[in-house]
Amino acid sequence: xxxxILYIEDNPDNMMLVKRALEAxxxxxxxxxxxxxxxxxxxxxxxxLVLLDINLPDIDGYEVAxxxxxxxKTALAYVPIIAVTANALKGDAEKALSAGCDVYMSKxxxxxxxxxxxxxxxxxxxxKK
Numbered sequence: 830x831x832x833x834i835l836y837i838e839d840n841p842d843n844m845m846l847v848k849r850a851l852e853a854x855x856x857x858x859x860x861x862x863x864x865x866x867x868x869x870x871x872x873x874x875x876x877x878l879v880l881l882d883i884n885l886p887d888i889d890g891y892e893v894a895x896x897x898x899x900x901x902k903t904a905l906a907y908v909p910i911i912a913v914t915a916n917a918l919k920g921d922a923e924k925a926l927s928a929g930c931d932v933y934m935s936k937x938x939x940x941x942x943x944x945x946x947x948x949x950x951x952x953x954x955x956x957k958k
Contacts, residue, residue, distance in 0.1 A: 832954045835859045836880040837867030850940045855954030864888035868896045877951045883914035894929035909950040
């Protein structure tokens with residue numbers, strides 16, 4: 830198992846925060862600023878986990894999750910997807926999970942929670958033995 834994480838997020842500030850937090854733990858971060866390019870990056874690269882914003886400028890994160898799960902690249906059916914979103918209304922978590930996400934995290938991003946959620950699926954490189 831590797832340590833490559835794809836983050837699909839249109840907000841540059843959120844992207845920078847997560848990039849710094851995860852690279853500090855030794856992860857490699859691939860960046861996509863919209864849903865379509867995120868799906869393409871996932872299909873072109875070996876990714877171990879996807880962090881997915883729900884409110885994207887082209888297609889929403891629910892559609893991205895469905896596209897990843899039904900991709901011709903079979904491995905994407907099993908790659909963990911963590912929805913990271915400001916959507917905190919009743920039913921939003923269930924909607925993300927039913928679209929194919931494994932975990933739902935609300936914004937603003939708590940770095941310790943982010944590390945814990947990511948490391949539950951992909952151990953940090955410095956923790957591998």
